[in-house]
Amino acid sequence: MTEHDAAAPRPAGVSRRRLLGLAGAGTAGVLAAGAAGGLIGRVTAEDASALAPAAPAGPASADAVEFTGPIQAGIVTPAQERLHFVAFDVLTDSRDDLAGMLRTWTAAARRLTAGRGAGPVGAADGAPAAVPDDTGETLGLPASGLTLTIGFGPTLFTTADGRDPFGLASRRPPPLVELPAFDGDEIDPAISGGDLCIQACANDPQVAVHAVRNLIRLGQGVVRVRWTQLGFGRTSSTTTGQETPRNLFGFKDGTNNLKAEAAEALDRFVWVAPGDGVDWMVGGTYLVTRRIRMLLEAFDETPLGEQEAVIGRAKGSGAPLGRRAEFDPVDLTAQADGRPAIPETSHVFLSHPNTAGTAILRRGYSFVDGTDGEGRLDAGLFFIAFQRDPATGFVQVQRKLRTDAMNEYIRHTSSAVFACPPGVQGDDDWWGRTLFEG
Amino acid sequence: MTEHDAAAPRPAGVSRRRLLGLAGAGTAGVLAAGAAGGLIGRVTAEDASALAPAAPAGPASADAVEFTGPIQAGIVTPAQERLHFVAFDVLTDSRDDLAGMLRTWTAAARRLTAGRGAGPVGAADGAPAAVPDDTGETLGLPASGLTLTIGFGPTLFTTADGRDPFGLASRRPPPLVELPAFDGDEIDPAISGGDLCIQACANDPQVAVHAVRNLIRLGQGVVRVRWTQLGFGRTSSTTTGQETPRNLFGFKDGTNNLKAEAAEALDRFVWVAPGDGVDWMVGGTYLVTRRIRMLLEAFDETPLGEQEAVIGRAKGSGAPLGRRAEFDPVDLTAQADGRPAIPETSHVFLSHPNTAGTAILRRGYSFVDGTDGEGRLDAGLFFIAFQRDPATGFVQVQRKLRTDAMNEYIRHTSSAVFACPPGVQGDDDWWGRTLFEG
Numbered sequence: 001m002t003e004h005d006a007a008a009p010r011p012a013g014v015s016r017r018r019l020l021g022l023a024g025a026g027t028a029g030v031l032a033a034g035a036a037g038g039l040i041g042r043v044t045a046e047d048a049s050a051l052a053p054a055a056p057a058g059p060a061s062a063d064a065v066e067f068t069g070p071i072q073a074g075i076v077t078p079a080q081e082r083l084h085f086v087a088f089d090v091l092t093d094s095r096d097d098l099a100g101m102l103r104t105w106t107a108a109a110r111r112l113t114a115g116r117g118a119g120p121v122g123a124a125d126g127a128p129a130a131v132p133d134d135t136g137e138t139l140g141l142p143a144s145g146l147t148l149t150i151g152f153g154p155t156l157f158t159t160a161d162g163r164d165p166f167g168l169a170s171r172r173p174p175p176l177v178e179l180p181a182f183d184g185d186e187i188d189p190a191i192s193g194g195d196l197c198i199q200a201c202a203n204d205p206q207v208a209v210h211a212v213r214n215l216i217r218l219g220q221g222v223v224r225v226r227w228t229q230l231g232f233g234r235t236s237s238t239t240t241g242q243e244t245p246r247n248l249f250g251f252k253d254g255t256n257n258l259k260a261e262a263a264e265a266l267d268r269f270v271w272v273a274p275g276d277g278v279d280w281m282v283g284g285t286y287l288v289t290r291r292i293r294m295l296l297e298a299f300d301e302t303p304l305g306e307q308e309a310v311i312g313r314a315k316g317s318g319a320p321l322g323r324r325a326e327f328d329p330v331d332l333t334a335q336a337d338g339r340p341a342i343p344e345t346s347h348v349f350l351s352h353p354n355t356a357g358t359a360i361l362r363r364g365y366s367f368v369d370g371t372d373g374e375g376r377l378d379a380g381l382f383f384i385a386f387q388r389d390p391a392t393g394f395v396q397v398q399r400k401l402r403t404d405a406m407n408e409y410i411r412h413t414s415s416a417v418f419a420c421p422p423g424v425q426g427d428d429d430w431w432g433r434t435l436f437e438g
Numbered sequence: 439m440t441e442h443d444a445a446a447p448r449p450a451g452v453s454r455r456r457l458l459g460l461a462g463a464g465t466a467g468v469l470a471a472g473a474a475g476g477l478i479g480r481v482t483a484e485d486a487s488a489l490a491p492a493a494p495a496g497p498a499s500a501d502a503v504e505f506t507g508p509i510q511a512g513i514v515t516p517a518q519e520r521l522h523f524v525a526f527d528v529l530t531d532s533r534d535d536l537a538g539m540l541r542t543w544t545a546a547a548r549r550l551t552a553g554r555g556a557g558p559v560g561a562a563d564g565a566p567a568a569v570p571d572d573t574g575e576t577l578g579l580p581a582s583g584l585t586l587t588i589g590f591g592p593t594l595f596t597t598a599d600g601r602d603p604f605g606l607a608s609r610r611p612p613p614l615v616e617l618p619a620f621d622g623d624e625i626d627p628a629i630s631g632g633d634l635c636i637q638a639c640a641n642d643p644q645v646a647v648h649a650v651r652n653l654i655r656l657g658q659g660v661v662r663v664r665w666t667q668l669g670f671g672r673t674s675s676t677t678t679g680q681e682t683p684r685n686l687f688g689f690k691d692g693t694n695n696l697k698a699e700a701a702e703a704l705d706r707f708v709w710v711a712p713g714d715g716v717d718w719m720v721g722g723t724y725l726v727t728r729r730i731r732m733l734l735e736a737f738d739e740t741p742l743g744e745q746e747a748v749i750g751r752a753k754g755s756g757a758p759l760g761r762r763a764e765f766d767p768v769d770l771t772a773q774a775d776g777r778p779a780i781p782e783t784s785h786v787f788l789s790h791p792n793t794a795g796t797a798i799l800r801r802g803y804s805f806v807d808g809t810d811g812e813g814r815l816d817a818g819l820f821f822i823a824f825q826r827d828p829a830t831g832f833v834q835v836q837r838k839l840r841t842d843a844m845n846e847y848i849r850h851t852s853s854a855v856f857a858c859p860p861g862v863q864g865d866d867d868w869w870g871r872t873l874f875e876g
Contacts, residue, residue, distance in 0.1 A: 084806070089813075123688050124754030128743025135738055136688020136753055140681055190811075205670040209686075209806050213815060217738050224813030230668075230806055232643040243578055246644075248651075250561050250574020300573055300655050305566025315574055316562030368522070368647050368668055369808070373628075375527075375662030377651060 061203040064143035067113040069423040070283050071271070074147030075361070075386050076260040080201040083231035083365040083382065084208040085289065086216070087194025087416060088223035090156065093165035099436050101222040105150075105215055106430040115143030118214035135217065137210050144204040146211055150431045151287045151418025154178055156195040171435060173278040175286055175389040176419045182398055184407055191227040191291065191414040199287070199384070205230070227414070229291060231365025231382045244318060244326065247381055248294050248366050249409070251311050252318035255326055256352075258361040269359045269393065270386050280434035283422030285386045288360075288394040291367070291414035294380035299409045310405040312348025320348060345405040356397045360385040380410065390417055499641040502581035505551040507861040508721050509709070512585030513799070513824050514698040518639040521669035521803040521820065522646040523727065524654070525632025525854060526661035528594065531603035537874050539660040543588075543653055544868040553581030556652035573655070575648050582642040584649055588869045589725045589856025592616055594633040609873060611716040613724055613827040614857045620836055622845055629665040629729065629852040637725070637822070643668070665852070667729060669803025669820045682756060682764065686732050686804050686817055687847070689749050690756035693764055694790070696799040707797045707831070708824050718872035721860030723824045726798075726832040729805070729852035732818035737847045748843040750786025758786060783843040794835045798823040818848065828855055 061081070065073050092098060108118040117123055119133020126132050157172035158164055178193075198215055202208040209230075216225055234245045247253040258265055267273070272281040299307065308315055318326035322334045322341030330352055334341040342349045353359045363386065368379040387393025401407070421434055499519070503511050530536060546556040555561055557571020564570050595610035596602055616631075636653055640646040647668075654663055672683045685691040696703050705711070710719040737745065746753055756764035760772045760779025768790055772779040780787045791797045801824065806817040825831025839845070859872055 124742070124752070126742055128746075129741050131739055132688075132742050132745070132753070134688075135686075135734070137684045137686055139684060139688065139754065191808075206684075206804070209670075209804075209817070213686075213734060213817075216815070217735070220735075225809050225815065226813075228806070228808050228815065230808075232647075246575045246577060248573075248575055248647075250570075250572075250577065296573070296651060297655070297658075301569055303567050304562070304564050304570050307570070308566075314562070315570070316577065366644070366647075368666070370629075370666050370668075371663050375664075377654070377663065377666065379647070379651075 062142035062144055064114050065145050065147050067110050067148070068425055068429070070425060072147075072149045072284075072420055072423045073113070074149035074199055074201055075270070075285060075363075075420070076266065077145075077147050077201070078260065079234050079363055079365075080145045080147070080208075081203045081232065081234050082201065082205040082208050083233065084200045084205070084212045084228065085231070085382065085384075086198050086200070086212050086228045087153070087226045088196040088198075088219065089226045090195040090223050092222050095166045095436075097222050098166055099432065101219050102150075102432045102436075103430045104218050106424055108214060108218055109148045109211075109431070110424075112211045112214065113143060113146045113148060115141070115146075118211075118218065135210065135214055138207055141204060141207060144202045144207040146200065146202040146207050148211055148215075149199040149201075149287075149420060151197040151199070151420045152176075152432070152435065153194045153196065153416065153418050155193065168435065171280065173272075173281050173286075173419050175278075175391060176417065177390075179288065179390065179395060179415055179417055182412070183402055184411070185415070186411045186413055187415050188413055191229075193416050194226045194418070196223060197287070197289075197416065197418050205232075229289075229365075229367060229382050229414075231367045233365040247364070248296060248379055249299050249307070249311070251307075251313060251315055252326060253364065253381075254362060255313075255318055256330065258359055265359065266361065268388075270361045270388055272388055276388070280438040281419060281421060284420050285361075285388065286390050286393070287418045287420050288383075288385045288387070288390055289414070289416045289418075290383040290385075290394075290412050292381045292383050293378065293411045293413050295376075295409045295411070296379060297376055302409075309343050309346060310409070312342045312346030321346075343405070345403055347401070347404050347406045350400050350404050351397055356400045358387075358392055358396050360387045360393045360397060386420070500580035500582055502552050503583050503585050505548050505586070506863055506867070508863060510585075510587045510722075510858055510861045511551070512587035512637055512639055513708070513723060513801075513858065514704065515583075515585050515639070516698065517672050517801055517803075518583045518585070518646075519641045519670065519672050520639065520643040520646050521671065522638045522643070522650045522666065523669070523820065523822075524636050524638070524650045524666045525591070525664045526634040526636075526657065527664045528633040528661050530660050533604045533874075535660050536604055537870065539657050540588075540870045540874075541868045542656050544862055546652060546656055547586045547649075547869070548862075550649045550652065551581060551584050551586060553579070553584075556649075556656065573648065573652055576645055579642060579645060582640045582645040584638065584640040584645050586649055586653075587637040587639075587725075587858060589635040589637070589858045590614075590870070590873065591632045591634065591854065591856050593631065606873065609718065611710075611719050611724075611857050613716075613829060614855065615828075617726065617828065617833060617853055617855055620850070621840055622849070623853070624849045624851055625853050626851055629667075631854050632664045632856070634661060635725070635727075635854065635856045643670075667727075667803075667805060667820050667852075669805045671803040685802070685819055686734060687737050687745070687749070689745075689751060689753055690764060691802065691819075692800060693751075693756055694768065696797055703797065704799065706826075708799045708826055710826055714826070718876040719857060719859060722858050723799075723826065724828050724831070725856045725858050726821075726823045726825070726828055727852070727854045727856075728821040728823075728832075728850050730819045730821050731816060731849045731851050733814075733847045733849070734817060735814055740847075747781050747784060748847070750780045750784030759784075781843070783841055785839070785842050785844045788839050788842050789835055794838045796825075796830050796834050798825045798831045798835060824858070 065077055112118055117134030121133050123132045123134040123136030123139055154176050157168045200208040200211045244252040244255050270285050272284050274282050313320055319328055320330045320342055322336050332349055363384040365382045367382050368377055370378055372378045385394050503515055505511060550556055555572030559571050561570045561572040561574030561577055592614050595606045638646040638649045682690040682693050708723050710722045712720050751758055757766055758768045758780055760774050770780060770787055801822040803820045805820050806815055808816055810816045823832045
């Protein structure tokens with residue numbers, strides 16, 4: 001860790017020192033012994049216990065989250081309340097222009113995540129004849145936990161028409177391939193894919209929107225927006241303290257997600273390690289996004305018992321069916337009235353690490369995007385997953401979900417995959433340096 | 439005031455007792471002397487001073503806002519952080535079905551605004567074989583300042599094809615007419631108009647979305663969603679305490695808005711009074727919505743001095759041009775360097791009550807609705823205005839804005855007008871009773 005790190009705001013909810021301490025010193029040690037083979041195999045009981053809950057430790061809602069570090073913020077950072085996700089198409093064939101923009105973006109991201117403007121002068125302090133270097137809508141607002149996380153899509157390495165304008169084709173990570181089609185997909189290409197992405201998360205939507213909008217502005221001529229998604233997630237307070245947020249089906253969602261504190265499981269399932277064969281991605285991870293429309297009207301007409309059988313948990317407590325409390329261990333073998341307590345077609349059964357044989361770090365946000373033109377809300381979950389390899393992460397889980405009873409009530413409408421490089425370290429580092437210069 | 443009121447949560451930020459106390463006792467006294475003529479004429483210096491700021495007094499973010507009272511909540515209630523607005527088309531020709539749904543909605547709204555579920559049983563406490571009477575995503579969440587405000591569109595009284603299915607045509611308030619077309623309008627009919635609307639505001643988007651979604655569910659077969667709009671507004675905290683929020687141009691927006699404390703100005707400009715000739719609307723108001731897309735990219739490329747000349751205020755402080763602080767009085771006659779300090783084409787100049795000869799109560803929310811398909815954000819301001827008569831309110835102001843320099847940077851893309859009846863009073867009252875039974 002550098003002096004700069006010591007003086008900077010503490011990472012939210014997870015001591016990055018501790019996280020890396022558990023895994024060894026620096027990125028060279030990110031790979032824990034448990035996953036040394038590089039292949040993700042059968043999940044052990046110990047792994048399952050690593051998925052157990054830890055005390056929630058979210059940041060104060062206004063605080064800054066440190067931007068620099070060996071891993072990017074916004075991955076294991078406890079989920080902020082709001083999301084603005086944006087995917088870009090690159091307009092230029094110039095490697096220098098692209099790298100230049102990434103340097104500019106990095107400088108802006110350092111400032112924005114610290115609660116400052118996108119440029120050194122600011123929105124209101126420049127000369128009257130000059131165009132301001134920030135758009136101003138966060139003047140007076142705190143950093144609000146803003147994180148900015150970058151990803152590179154497969155088409156950045158080889159364009160859709162097979163060209164290699166940036167000389168990056170040979171550096172494409174083998175795991176970074178377009179996702180396969182799945183049963184029931186209703187993917188709209190216009191809101192899928194992208195050469196680059198930025199995930200902006202903050203506890204204030206104005207702060208997340210401001211960051212994305214200023215990065216768009218700074219990228220003018222080099223990139224253009226392909227698609228964006230707004231979302232809302234963790235709610236700031238509950239009557240009973242910090243709780244697992246509920247999705248738009250009304251069920252707690254994320255109870256057994258990988259936790260930032262579970263360093264071994266993260267090293268096994270999330271972070272790219274030296275043995276994985278892509279040096280510039282060590283300390284990085286792969287990001288899968290799926291816009292999952294939820295057919296709320298159909299689910300709302302379903303009896304409570306059937307809803308719970310679809311999910312595999314009690315609606316009120318969030319307890320696994322057959323158990324009493326939300327964080328009671330999921331026992332897939334438990335019986336009730338001579339049948340499995342947790343039905344074998346339930347979402348909890350099929351997505352459980354012991355069934356799927358793998359685990360992913362999820363970071364979903366609910367969305368409502370107006371209506372579908374048929375008098376129904378176009379609403380659902382913008383699903384975000386981080387994993388060490390999409391093939392053994394999201395793709396493996398999603399194939400297992402082929403018989404998921406929930407499929408009747410959801411439609412996947414957009415899809416994308418990105419390689420998220422390691423974090424920016426030190427004052428001269430920039431987003432993509434390990435890719436372009438490594 | 440009834441015993442029920444005394445026991446209920448206090449209205450947010452404005453003592454309804456005090457508000458009505460200033461104007462007399464009960465709705466019969468809502469009309470203050472200053473507007474006794476019923477016509478809104480020249481604005482006096484006293485009126486202008488009524489537009490001066492009052493100390494902000496927002497509710498704690500989790501608290502409940504009282505649903506019942508002589509006026510509807512959500513109009514002078516200090517703006518909550520999030521908006522979910524929904525407009526409906528009526529599917530039925532049955533007056534009984536329509537009135538029955540409004541009774542059902544009212545019962546649900548009483549519960550939802552108190553932080554409870556939409557139905558008496560709740561999302562998770564019913565029989566397994568029964569469909570839950572709430573969808574559940576706010577289980578454990580507080581009321582979060584939720585207000586639900588209803589409005590009736592012109593087409594509820596006479597359908598677009600000239601029919602009168604509900605026997606309401608003779609009860610249509612004369613001020614409730616479709617808005618005229620304005621220069622530069624780019625109105626999309628698919629996201630305009632509506633027979634009914636609900637404005638849901640809360641400090642948690644999940645709470646606002648939950649309320650709208652459950653009202654949609656309870657209206658099934660009687661209404662269907664025509665369009666919806668999500669928005670975000672007042673941010674929960676600033677580094678310098680409560681402040682006027684900034685719009686997506688980065689300027690403070692709402693400095694000189696009518697204040698909940700300015701009872702005389704509200705009575706003159708917002709509330710329908712007995713002398714206005716529509717008895718069932720006394721204590722009500724008219725709601726105009728305009729979805730105003732802001733051409734962010736164009737504005738962002740404009741020099742700071744030109745931005746400030748377009749708005750009429752300093753970007754940093756929010757002070758009127760030529761003055762030093764945000765709340766310094768706007769002096770439209772002030773000169774600077776031999777020219778008007780506040781340009782005559784600026785938004786502040788043209789929309790000022792002394793120029794427009796009227797005033798409206800604004801309640802706008804910013805929105806970002808993805809992209810426009812051309813690589814730009816589809817973002818802007820969902821403008822909401824309440825007024826005693828749209829002709830002497832929004833229409834009069836908007837005509838004055840014909841020469842507004844801001845027009846270069848904005849496009850109105852949706853438009854609607856609704857009559858918001860008075861508040862629900864007592865346990866047997868319901869939304870629309872004064873219209874259907876009055």
